[in-house]
Amino acid sequence: MRVLCTYDRVVTTPTERIAVAFGALLLRGNRAHLYDRLTADVDGVDSTTYPVLSGLARTGPTTASRLADLVGLDRTVTTRYASRLEKAGLVARAADADDRRATRLSLTDEGRRAVAALRAGLEAILAEALETSSPEEVEVFARMLERLRDALLPG
Structure with missing residues (x-):
């Protein structure tokens, strides 16, 4: 059994080990590294x-x-990044029918192709890791991860 150490204690129970691994995956720097790998070959998209x-x-x-609420970014940052994606031809803007002050964002055909490439890249990275x-x-891990997701996410 591999024993992990955090800065203040030794981690040995399965739940502690899961918590440490999950926490490491959620760190911004680790997510950015994954996003860099995913976006390396997709035009118009970067880790931000x-x-x-x-x-x-x-x-x-x-x-x-x-x-912005969904992805955990400030609205102005989300708008800025959406503008960059729009400039790259991946996102389109249109007036929001429900709120005339708001703009509705949607994927273009090129944006949907980019998302498909990103998803294929993520699957390849995961296949390599597994x-x-x-x-x-892998099947058991997938089922356990889905149950964990369902237990932790709202609604």
Whole structure:
């Protein structure tokens, strides 16, 4: 068994080990590293704009304010990144029918192709990371991760 150490204690129980690993994956620097790998071959997207494009792909057309809440960025930052994605031809803006002060963001056809490439890249990275695991282990891990997601996410 691999024993992990944090800055203040030794971690040995399965729950502690999961918490440490999960926390490490969530660190901004580690996410940025993953985003850099994902976006390296996708034109118009980088590690800063990736969360906006990915979030928009998950929500469908929405306002910058709603998207900012989803991806955990300030609205002005989200708007700035959406402008960069729009300039790259990946995002389109239109008046919001529900709120005339708001602008609705949506993916363009090129944006949908970029998202498909990013998702394929993520699957390749995960397949590489899991290549020493058996298909059965990967299936169990997938089910456990889905249950964890369902238990931790709202609604």
